[in-house]
Amino acid sequence: MKMKTQAVAALFAAGMMALTGFAGVQSILGGTITAVEKTMEENEGSGLSESGDAGEVGSVTKYKSLDEIVKSLDEGWGYAYVKIAGYPEKALAVAPSDDAFADRSGIVYRDGKAVAGYVTIYTKSANGKIVCAGSLKTGVSKNYFNMDKNGVIYVLPGNNYETYFLSVDGTELLHKDFIQVDKSTMETAWGYTRATNKDKTVERDFTLAEFQEYCKKAPHEEGYVKFTVK
Template identity: 90%
Template sequence: MKRRGTQAVAGLFAAGMLAVTGLVGAQVVVGAQNVTAVKYAMGVNKSSGLSESGNAGEVGTVTKYKSLDEIVKSLDKGWGYAYVKIAGYPEKALAVAPSDDAFADRSGIVYRDGKTVAGYVTIYTKSANGKIVCAGSLKTGVSKNYFNMDKNGVIYVLPGNNYETYFLSADGTELLHKDFIQVDKNTMETAWGYTRATNKDKTVERDFTLAEFQEYCKKAPHEEGYVKFTVK
């Protein structure tokens, strides 16, 4: 693969620590017992579909590109792209997925039932200040839970024991968790996290029952919401 194609997406293979940072730094407004439970859960459950990209600290990084179309032109053969409208920000965004053999540990473009979908996606946006930025990368994790969105532009990611939804920040520079619920991996009997309606709402963690977690997971559009990619 030519290096320019790698550079086009490299700015996004690192956007997810904001997910963990957002959780740890969030305000907790619950009873003392729940605070203890949430703090404990936060100590043992740290990963999300956004974490891998966030560890590289590139969320909101300004790229060298002048337009989203320029990114598309720079992609190598086999890479996929889709223009999407993500909740939280009025401008269109660009979703980019690596070719199916570009990385050993990432499932990029996947051909499923006649559809071209993706398991690892990088989001680029034109921010409010006119810059083309890396908003984050999402790794769906579990097989068949490919990158999907509902009719309102909310992104759904279900990596194993998590229920995660995403929208963009108000300035278009970052992917943010809209909802984040994670099963406690020590007990597999309870869950914790938060839900919110808009990107202006604060995140308030609380405990969830497994039944609640399962009901939220049913909301994901799955195959009906798979984003179809154009492959170069």
């Protein structure tokens, strides 16, 4: 079981140097670094933050196809081909086995179905490269990786409401909506919503009632993505 885990763990770390400037990344598409740094700065508690801080978002992998990634997965790891909003090509969601990492939940069995609490998204970008678009921690217990019928990803880590789609070129996960409760008062929230990945993000204040209404939009169990486990 350790055999391919090291290789796939490297996959999860592919692009670790994208934001730090160290050598090792094969290529980063133009504009990725600026966008990620801004997003991570503003959305400190985001489900994408860890991935962005690690330089994972937008990093080019050594793989030639999404199928090749699936073949490299170790026993117990899960995968699912998904269509994510914002980009026409299919993407690959990969989740580690339940014992691969001590600090995060990977594959979880719920009502006989394999779902996941930590997922990395891979895409074939517009220039044909196989790219790591980022990894998502889906948040609190039972809030597993889920999507609505339009391909929008929902993540609810504690006091946040987050939705995601892919960038126009398919290289990175972007916040579609991001609303965070003010933890100092727990009475107001701030953030932004947008309809497409071409729209700019304009921050504004939200009431707690508005935040709660947005959270109700998440499909939760109805939208859980089912993974195939190797």
